[in-house]
Amino acid sequence: MASVVINGERYDVAEGERLIDVCDRVGVYIPRFCYHPNLSVAGNCRMCLVEIEGMPKLQISCNTNVRDGMSVLTDSQKVKEARADVLEFIFINHPLDCPVCDQAGECKLQDYYMEVGLYKSRMPEEFKVKKPRKAVRWGSGIVFDAERCVLCTRCVRFMNEVVGKRAIAVTNRGDHEEIALVEPLDTLYAGNLADICPVGALTSEDFRFKMRVWFLSRTDTVCPGCSRGCNITAWHKDKKIYRFTPRQNESVNHAWMCDIGRYSYKEEDSSSLILKGWVREDSGTKEMGTPELLGLLAQGLKGLKGKAEEAPVAVLVAPDRTNEEMFAICAFMAEVFGSSRVVLDVPAPKGPKDDLLLTGEMASNSRGLSLFASRSAKPYTIDAFKQDLEAGKLEAVMLFGDTWEGLKAAWPGMQEAFKALRTLAMFTSKRKALFSEATFVIPSASMIQKDGTWVNVTGHVQRVRKAYRLNQDILADNESLGLLAEFMGESFQVGKLEDITRRFLEVIAGLSGASLADVGLEGVSLPSEEQAKHLEA
């Protein structure tokens, strides 16, 4: 332990920690361009200068390790002047093009100029060294603008250290220094370059000029792409998503996300979603509101109760549902039909896999489902479902979710087999997930339209957050099941979301009393198998 004094306040920190990290943690503001907590220290921008007692000159806080008894000033006159001077140097050759620059609003040059600059430029526009490469398409969704670059080398270090490919180089010297692409980026992580660029030099081809960032609202949620569950921020306005960006979480994704997940925001667009449900009748399909649809479905299901020893009803849960939806589905089946015919082992589609983030398992909650299934004495597997279906033991099947590609691949005759059913109800959000055999389609809330939790591949429970609901017909599955039970005249109650989460965490991890609030922004890690055994003993 070391004790440091920052601006007169005493803090106890670990010896050798970076001063800039300490300041970030305790809320002392330090401007920076080149420093990034997940990359090596370059120390080239000089914006993070601080005054340290006993040192004759200002020091950069990113490359200073704290030691016991250190006394630091981050807001003295000397520091403020130094920051303004450094900024003036960085601005020497920077163009004045904020009105046409897509970074405006999230640009560090703009922010710092307002905070520590506000001087009148001594560098006439005609004296600036011009770099002619503007709006160069680098491929992989990245656009490069040479003259806006402040040469912080974050992108160079990201490619070298995180991706492991030296595709970007710093070329030339002095005023003429410039970053250049020497090999194609050709990586699934290129989108991060636009995020870490502190200025408008690297921007996202997909997002640029679509929307000014200050018009967008932010919702902190989790990427639905694969079972890694990267923490993300969804940027939206008027019930439309404009982009996903990664959110730092050291136990999951550091500060990165892959491009597959990044551009999956497009699947949350209203044009890809089911906005109103329908029922198949003899005359064709008929659109109707969700309450009417659930009423119709309830009539059909009511007749199946007590028809056989076990009601001829089964449910398939796709590996993208939230834990709360799955919990509600299982509780509904148990209490209304006294049945355990809930398939929780629907396989996730296969996808790319690497050592960084991609898990190859393209569904967000496989782990949550399998953990919950493993707590059941005799889980109802997909094979048991197939047998029941072939034996004609089922009349109605309800499908919850969107991710069926894995099942289709593993069971090519699935859709053919569904044709035998009288009722095939799909609680689905995406148009592309629908089967033509469906007799009921109930619009289910997509990930951006509901609250809940997912468990990622390493057993980390994380919160999915609702940004908006497109219309009143769209319901999360736990909500629609509550209505369905009511229409069937059952006393079954789903309960509040917080209660389901609490009960779920109790069942799978023995975390009694843990709530949604405990899951928080960064999630909680479930105890590993050994830890769990240790706790029980």
Added chain:
Amino acid sequence: MSPEVLAFSKEAQAELESILQAYPTKQACLLPVLHLVQREFGYISDPVAEAVAGLLDIPLAVAVEVLTFYTLFARRPQAKYVIQVCRGLSCALLGQEELLVYLKNRLKIKEGEMTPDGLFELKTVECLGGCGESPVVRINETYYELQTIDRLGSVLNELSKGPKREA
């Protein structure tokens, strides 16, 4: 490494091998090899830079960073005589600007350009370290000190007499 790009003469090949022997790591050979390549081919083109990176087993980015950092490495064919006018402080005070104007007018080119016959190329450079004998002009690797328009004129006359390009 593609041998057709790096087709060295016998002597250069021998020198290359002695460079590779002289350093503990291959990356350490980069600067001497670049010098050798420039002497051998006159300039370092993109394919040659790639071949050098391949030869030394280093990422292309590293070779490009070094190559572009030093302005004395040429990325395109150079004139037979590269005239480098020093624009350091001493030379500036002692008439560098007049020399530059004279050269531009006589050769009818701007800074950074080459005469159409490929004989002369005009560059300005930072301090050449000859401040005691300012103003200094460096032509290829030869220093011409205490230059005046007359002296520089006769140097150019002399150089113009030779063959346009080295045989």
